[in-house]
Amino acid sequence: MLTETSRAPERSWEEIRRDFPILQQSINKHSLVYLDSAASSQIPQAVIDRIVWYHSAEHSNVHRGVHTLSQRATNAYEATREKVARHLNAAFSHECIFVRGTTEGINLVAHGYGRKHFKAGDEVIVSALEHHANIVPWQIVCDEVGAKLRVIPMNDAGELDMQAYEALLNERTRLVAVNHVSNALGTINPVAEIIRLAHEKGAVVLIDGAQAVPHMAVDVQALDADFYVFSGHKIYAPTGIGVLYAKTALLEQMQPYQGGGDMIASVSFEKTTYNALPYRFEAGTPSIASGVALGAALDYINAIGLERIARWEAELLAHATEALQGVPGVRLIGTARHKASVLSFELEGVHPHDVGTILDNQGVAIRAGHHCAQPVMNRLGVAATARASFAFYNNFDDIRALVAALYTVKEIFDA
Ligand code: C6P
Numbered sequence: 001m002l003t004e005t006s007r008a009p010e011r012s013w014e015e016i017r018r019d020f021p022i023l024q025q026s027i028n029k030h031s032l033v034y035l036d037s038a039a040s041s042q043i044p045q046a047v048i049d050r051i052v053w054y055h056s057a058e059h060s061n062v063h064r065g066v067h068t069l070s071q072r073a074t075n076a077y078e079a080t081r082e083k084v085a086r087h088l089n090a091a092f093s094h095e096c097i098f099v100r101g102t103t104e105g106i107n108l109v110a111h112g113y114g115r116k117h118f119k120a121g122d123e124v125i126v127s128a129l130e131h132h133a134n135i136v137p138w139q140i141v142c143d144e145v146g147a148k149l150r151v152i153p154m155n156d157a158g159e160l161d162m163q164a165y166e167a168l169l170n171e172r173t174r175l176v177a178v179n180h181v182s183n184a185l186g187t188i189n190p191v192a193e194i195i196r197l198a199h200e201k202g203a204v205v206l207i208d209g210a211q212a213v214p215h216m217a218v219d220v221q222a223l224d225a226d227f228y229v230f231s232g233h234k235i236y237a238p239t240g241i242g243v244l245y246a247k248t249a250l251l252e253q254m255q256p257y258q259g260g261g262d263m264i265a266s267v268s269f270e271k272t273t274y275n276a277l278p279y280r281f282e283a284g285t286p287s288i289a290s291g292v293a294l295g296a297a298l299d300y301i302n303a304i305g306l307e308r309i310a311r312w313e314a315e316l317l318a319h320a321t322e323a324l325q326g327v328p329g330v331r332l333i334g335t336a337r338h339k340a341s342v343l344s345f346e347l348e349g350v351h352p353h354d355v356g357t358i359l360d361n362q363g364v365a366i367r368a369g370h371h372c373a374q375p376v377m378n379r380l381g382v383a384a385t386a387r388a389s390f391a392f393y394n395n396f397d398d399i400r401a402l403v404a405a406l407y408t409v410k411e412i413f414d415a
Helices: 013-017 047-058 066-086 104-118 134-143 162-168 190-202 248-252 288-304 306-326 354-362 372-380 396-414
Strands: 094-101 122-127 148-152 174-181 203-206 228-229 241-245 264-267 272-274 332-335 342-347 367-369 384-389
Touching: 013 104, 047 066, 047 288, 066 094, 066 241, 094 104, 104 134, 104 174, 104 203, 104 228, 104 241, 104 248, 104 367, 122 134, 122 162, 134 148, 148 162, 162 190, 162 241, 174 190, 190 203, 241 248, 288 306, 306 332, 306 342, 306 396, 354 367, 354 384, 354 396
Parallel strands: 122 148, 122 174, 174 203, 203 228
Antiparallel strands: 094 241, 228 241, 264 272, 332 342, 342 384, 367 384
């Protein structure tokens, strides 16, 4: 048993940064400063090693073969499901459905749940802060059945108007879909309160956790979330894997989203019966290596500790916010009181794409654009922003490099 004294000493952030081989390179003759983890985070060596081991010793198809390799692949893949369930504190691992990512998870709910349960005149509530992935699937289903999409407004800081939300909720509300953390502005939304209020009206709630799960502990039972989705590639795993958590009772009421192998119990031309949970919602051969890697990524961050990660990222965000505010011409976009490690900004007189390109010339990787959140941009009256997003492998030197690179942009445009 581990005691306080036998526990391994805490590794420094410097040492942890060295776990990420991709960060050790130069880009455009500058040491890489990676500030785009909200788009995709980087992958530590332990996870890369797990992928190599899977392909070297375990690779086969899952849930199908009686042979040893198939069993190894199945065991490795299913071990991740158990880890995900523990990570989210789901009551059962069958409540964790593997999907390609957040987008597919939301589409699964929109089609599997919405199409079956929404009727003409019903209402679905999203927020003004949503990524397109949490708007368009609901629009498609609402259009199909004649339901209405309603939107929780936000203030100029990028915070949801909770009074307006309460006023929108009514007996016609079937589902509320909001993100836990906004990808465009970094706002942390009061999801526990959003869920509580929706439940009072008998509506179910989907939380888009794509930008939350990498930065904070999430307990789906404590939140009482009905659906919670996230993507592996934002939590130090590869692309091609994500998770939809859903309560058993809801999964049992849902239509399969896709038909095919693995999701059936029996098939004849007259009638098909479906497999048990979770497989009923997992048609076709999945992204097995990425799934196995997701388990390794969860082990990796849990070894560091999510509370420690959250504290360090909060320090980085506070420091970067102050540093950017000191650069003449910088205007921060999104100044909510509760934020996760995203900093959206404009530099006066320079298009965000130009900011991004000149920063890249100096080895600083940020994202520029509308961040797949055009309604957020429209609400705040900007076409696009530059966005720096932080992970625990970033440090104060990265922030200094960002600021220095912004002064170079200004020099070029002031000349
Ligand atoms: N946001 C960003 O740079 P997928 O692509 O399915 O893994 O995730 C979609 C998605 C859904 N919700 C939120 C809150 C997100 O941030 C994202 C992905 C990336 O902000 C790529 S657009």
